[in-house]
Every structure is written in C-alpha cells, then in structure tokens.
Amino acid sequence: MTESENTRNVRHVLGISGGKDSSALAVYMRDRVPEMEYFFCDTGAELPETYEYLNRLEAALGKPIVRLNADRDFDHWMQVYQGTLPSPQMRWCTKNLKIKPLEEWVGEQRVISYVAIRADENRIGYVSTKPNIEAVFPFREDDIDKDGVMRILDEAGIGLPAYYEWRTRSGCYFCFFQRKHEWVGLKERHPELFDRAVEYEEKVRYRDTAMKDRNYTWSQGESLPELIDRKDEIEAKHHAALERAARRVKPNRPLLEVLNDALDEDDDEAGCSVCHL
Structure with a gap:
C-alpha cells in the first residue's frame, strides 16, 4: 500500500x-x-x-x-x-x-x-x-x-x-461526580430527573434490606433525600464559596470561572475523563 x-x-x-x-x-x-x-x-x-x-x-x-x-x-x-x-x-x-x-x-x-x-x-x-x-x-x-x-x-x-449556570461539567443527570450544590441545582431545574435518581437509590435500598453494609447512594456519604434536607446548609456554603471565589478572580471574568472555583471547594473528586471534557 x-x-x-x-x-x-x-x-x-x-x-x-x-x-x-x-x-x-x-x-x-x-x-x-x-x-x-x-x-x-x-x-x-x-x-x-x-x-x-x-x-x-x-x-x-x-x-x-x-x-x-x-x-x-x-x-x-x-x-x-x-x-x-x-x-x-x-x-x-x-x-x-x-x-x-x-x-x-x-x-x-x-x-x-x-x-x-x-x-x-x-x-x-x-x-x-x-x-x-x-x-x-x-x-x-x-x-x-x-x-x-x-x-x-x-x-x-x-x-x-x-x-x-449551575453545573460545571457535562454528564448524565445522575452522575455521581456531581457536587452537593449541583444536586440541589438538578432538583430545582429538573425535578423530574432528580426524582428518577432518587428512584434508583430506593431500588438499591430495597434490594439490600438484608445487607445493610451495601447502602449505595449517588452522592457519597448520604442519600439524595438526606442531601436535600440539608439544602439550606449547602446553599449557604455555596454562596460563601462564591463570594470567596469572586474576590480571587480578576474583574470581568466569566461567571463559569467563579462558579468552577467555588465548586472546587466541595468534597467530590475530579470528573470522569470520558464524560467531562
């Protein structure tokens, strides 16, 4: 050839x-x-x-x-x-x-x-x-x-x-890499998708009633209903992080950069290398 x-x-x-x-x-x-x-x-x-x-x-x-x-x-x-x-x-x-x-x-x-x-x-x-x-x-x-x-x-x-406007990465609506505040954003903007994610958690919990050590959740450490119960706390933490990020970012920078900097203070890991380019 x-x-x-x-x-x-x-x-x-x-x-x-x-x-x-x-x-x-x-x-x-x-x-x-x-x-x-x-x-x-x-x-x-x-x-x-x-x-x-x-x-x-x-x-x-x-x-x-x-x-x-x-x-x-x-x-x-x-x-x-x-x-x-x-x-x-x-x-x-x-x-x-x-x-x-x-x-x-x-x-x-x-x-x-x-x-x-x-x-x-x-x-x-x-x-x-x-x-x-x-x-x-x-x-x-x-x-x-x-x-x-x-x-x-x-x-x-x-x-x-x-x-x-509320999320810094692409990916599935139930992506486990979402920050706490992004789950709150999903609940506010797409409540039907949030409810579907909750249904998956409940399905897993139902299957694992006899195996309490296998309580899988989307957001590590708590279920989505538990997360939403802390909505005010999460919102307050997020707004405080936004204010700190805004002070660090140069004037006239895009909202995305401020949001991304603020959300980086949350407790999740780097996103999936395939989904989040």
Missing part, C-alpha cells in the same frame, strides 16, 4: 462530551481537518441542555455529530452489576455506555483521536488502549488554555451550554 493510500484509510475522530473544551476543539479543528468525524456517546440520560447544545454545535460545524448508543441501557447494566450504583470506585457506566460503544464504532481501522486536554491541565483524559487508535492533543501542542477555549467559543458565536 502506498503512503497516500494509507493516509486515505486513516479516520480522524473527535469526541464531543457536551462540555466547553471538546466543543471548542471541534470548532478549532473544523477547517484544519475537513474529514473529521464528530461523535457523542449518548447514554440516554443526558441533561436537556446538553442535547440542545449539541444541536447548536452541529450548526456551527456544518456536519452532524454521530450519536453512539450502547446496545444495552443503564438498567440492563445495573442488573448485571447486581443492583450496584456506579461510583468513583466502580465506573461501570463509563466502561459500558461510553468506551464500549466508541471502540465498537471505531472498529479495527487506523484512527487518530483528537483529545480536548488544554495546555493548562495536568491530566491525560481517556486514551484508548486499542493499538489502532492514536491520541493527539491539539490544545497542548498549540498552547491553548482555558482563556483560549472561551475565546474560540465566543468567536464562533456558540457560547456555553445553559447548564453552566
């Missing part, structure tokens, strides 16, 4: 999470790699704001974002894992609803995967172990940081997803 034939057989793919970084990278690479294939791993449990933002992004890219769906839904895998909710220690949702559909879609053809890790980030993100997938990091290579990402989105006229 000649070098030109080999080049033509390489697929260029870029995963969209519904967050600011991957969206900015998609816009950044739009004219640089015209043959780029954009994809979104759709769990079926995304926020309405995420789906709306994907539609806006498609218009800016001028081509569709392929939706990748798992052949088995969340409820199926929850049964497989014997009623265990996913957690930072057991991320079976990422494995089965994100990574598996992606690697099946890619197949065995040689692929270059464009990963939206910024120059100012000290993390790797999801890098496939399949030998036919090569990961590249354009933002790191071109020294593009958070300010650069915001500039790309502003200049493209896309802006940020609406969920950034």
Whole structure:
C-alpha cells in the first residue's frame, strides 16, 4: 500500500462530551481537518441542555455529530452489576455506555483521536488502549488554555451550554461526580430527573434490606433525600464559596470561572475523563 493510500484509510475522530473544551476543539479543528468525524456517546440520560447544545454545535460545524448508543441501557447494566450504583470506585457506566460503544464504532481501522486536554491541565483524559487508535492533543501542542477555549467559543458565536449556570461539567443527570450544590441545582431545574435518581437509590435500598453494609447512594456519604434536607446548609456554603471565589478572580471574568472555583471547594473528586471534557 502506498503512503497516500494509507493516509486515505486513516479516520480522524473527535469526541464531543457536551462540555466547553471538546466543543471548542471541534470548532478549532473544523477547517484544519475537513474529514473529521464528530461523535457523542449518548447514554440516554443526558441533561436537556446538553442535547440542545449539541444541536447548536452541529450548526456551527456544518456536519452532524454521530450519536453512539450502547446496545444495552443503564438498567440492563445495573442488573448485571447486581443492583450496584456506579461510583468513583466502580465506573461501570463509563466502561459500558461510553468506551464500549466508541471502540465498537471505531472498529479495527487506523484512527487518530483528537483529545480536548488544554495546555493548562495536568491530566491525560481517556486514551484508548486499542493499538489502532492514536491520541493527539491539539490544545497542548498549540498552547491553548482555558482563556483560549472561551475565546474560540465566543468567536464562533456558540457560547456555553445553559447548564453552566449551575453545573460545571457535562454528564448524565445522575452522575455521581456531581457536587452537593449541583444536586440541589438538578432538583430545582429538573425535578423530574432528580426524582428518577432518587428512584434508583430506593431500588438499591430495597434490594439490600438484608445487607445493610451495601447502602449505595449517588452522592457519597448520604442519600439524595438526606442531601436535600440539608439544602439550606449547602446553599449557604455555596454562596460563601462564591463570594470567596469572586474576590480571587480578576474583574470581568466569566461567571463559569467563579462558579468552577467555588465548586472546587466541595468534597467530590475530579470528573470522569470520558464524560467531562
């Protein structure tokens, strides 16, 4: 096979999470790699704001974002894992609803995967172990940081997803990486989705009545009803953190930066490397 034939057989793919970084990278690479294939791993449990933002992004890219769906839904895998909710220690949702559909879609053809890790980030993100997938990091290579990402989105006229008013990352509505205040935000903005998340907890509690040491919850350390009972306390803590963050941030900085800084004072871990780019 000649070098030109080999080049033509390489697929260029870029995963969209519904967050600011991957969206900015998609816009950044739009004219640089015209043959780029954009994809979104759709769990079926995304926020309405995420789906709306994907539609806006498609218009800016001028081509569709392929939706990748798992052949088995969340409820199926929850049964497989014997009623265990996913957690930072057991991320079976990422494995089965994100990574598996992606690697099946890619197949065995040689692929270059464009990963939206910024120059100012000290993390790797999801890098496939399949030998036919090569990961590249354009933002790191071109020294593009958070300010650069915001500039790309502003200049493209896309802006940020609406969920950034109360949440700093994309992901499922029941994502266990949500901060306490973000759960309160879900309750206020999407009460029907919050109630569904509570139903999952109650289902697990019902199954585990004879095994009290297996009391799984979405928010580590307390159930969602218990969390909402502390709403005033959580809100007060959040507003205090916002005030401290606002004093640290330079004038005229986006609300997202203040919110992100404030929420970083909460007690959860870094987000999932697949979902939160």
